[in-house]
Amino acid sequence: MFMLIGIVGGAAGFGAGRLGRLLLCRARRGVRPPRLWCEVAVGLLWTVVAFRAAAGMPLWWAAVPLLLGWLAVLLTVCDVLAARLPDVLTLPAYPVAAVLLAVAAVHRPGVLIGTVGGALLFFGVYLLVRVVSSSAMGPGDVKLAGSLGAVVGAVSLTAVLVVMVAAAATTLVAAVCLRRGGIPHGPAMLAPAWLATTFPPWP
Template sequence: MVVVIGIFGGVVGFGAGWFGRLVLGAARRGVVAPRWWCEVGVGVLWAVVAVRVAGGMPWWWAGVPLVVGWGGVLLSVCDIRAYRLPDVFTLPAYPVALLLVGVASVHQPGVWAGAIGGGLLFGGVYLLVRVVQPAAMGPGDVKLAGSLGLVVGAVSVGAVLAVIAAAALGTLVAASRWGRGAIPHGPAALVPAWLVTAFAPWP
């Protein structure tokens, strides 16, 4: 039964990735993504979430890793291809994140404190880096950080610190491997954020 649920989640995710690839190509300052990148990426992540739900993840939390996975794949593809995180995705992420946390808060009212604290912490740290060292942090990364902080902070503020550290480490590793050229930071933040929402103890 779990396998069937996982396959179903993967198929639905494949369709969501296909739709996302079309949106990414039509969006202002978007990119034309290579065929199957979005479809396979979202399909795999949604299959994992489906299996997690079958294993006991609360339905009211499942929307968080589903949305983070969908948006994370699209933004990662855009950042890898064009070294930017467009406003058309990063700005709407705030009301979506607030909505997801709001749904979770109906069942766990305490998530709001962590979500707000996480949003301020994640966004504040990235904004500080942007102000002190503009070349080290793009404006899109700063805009994305606040919304990621909301959903990761709903798990715990400590998780936000872990994601920030993992993102910094991932970027440093990428820079050491590919040299001093432009390094997309978005994927380094999005991957650990999704892992936290999908695998850490939900609130």
Template sequence: MGVLFWICCGVVAGCGGRLLLRALRRGVHVPWPWCAAAVGLAWGVVGARIEAGMPWWWAGVPLGLGWLAVLLAACDLRAARLPDALTLPAYPATIALLVPVALHEPRASTTAAGGLVLFAGTYLAVRLIAPHAMGPGDVKLAGPLGALVGAVSLQAVLGAMVAAAALTLVATTSRRAGAVPHGPAMLLPSWLVTLVWP
């Protein structure tokens, strides 16, 4: 299977994701090229890594996270929210993605649990201390991201969190008014970590 195959699969998955967004209880309308092109590109990059030797038991992580990242980023940018209909099912989906990883890298289950606690715990603390600074959707999303990035290492989780804060700060300083969605800043570095490892 070549890169073109993965791009085509990503385009189809992106179109399906767009339909899913519209079908949500509080549906989000996203122009079809956004999802189709973005997931196609993300899956094409993952496909190139697979062709270069990424293990099959890890490939599902950047593929699944790439799809979810596009959908959630689109929601946050278009509607300024991360819907429960996507963030909550991400928990069982994360477990499913990490089962084959844990079978091949047993330590990954421990570091994934630690990553979940670190990422979600930090975001929850920020939410409790300064509710206006952190949305509830960001806290819910931090759990699955922490687990997936944590399967790489706890240092990677810290790096993803710092990168997310830095990206949000840059976006805030370059935007004149209004709240800046934090979801895309969380998702991009997390996906990149899963893309380059192992």
């Protein structure tokens, strides 16, 4: 049964990745990811979430890392291939995340406070960096920060701080290792955020 749930999750993720790939190809100023990149990546992430759900993750929460995993793959592809985080993905993430977190708040009331605090913290810090030095932070990163802060803040405000530090450190290490600037920052934000929502400290 455990393996069957993982297989179903992976198959659903593969299909979701295919839809995401079509969206990227057809979007205004879209990108064309290599064949099967999105499908395999989303399939793997959704398989992990399916296993977590089978191991006890509440179903009212599982939708959050599923959505974030899908979004993380598509945005990472955009940032790597085109050096941008498109509005067609970052802006709709706000209302969708709001609905999922509202459902979660019914089962875990503390989620609401963390969501608001996390969104303000992540967005506020990134906006401040953007205002102080526009070359250090892209507008897409700022738009993404609010929704990421909301979903990670639902786990805990400490998780938001950890994700922010991990994102900054990862980008810095990548820039030093590659010996160039202009490193896409989106993937460094999305990876730890997905991990934080997929492996929260509560069942």
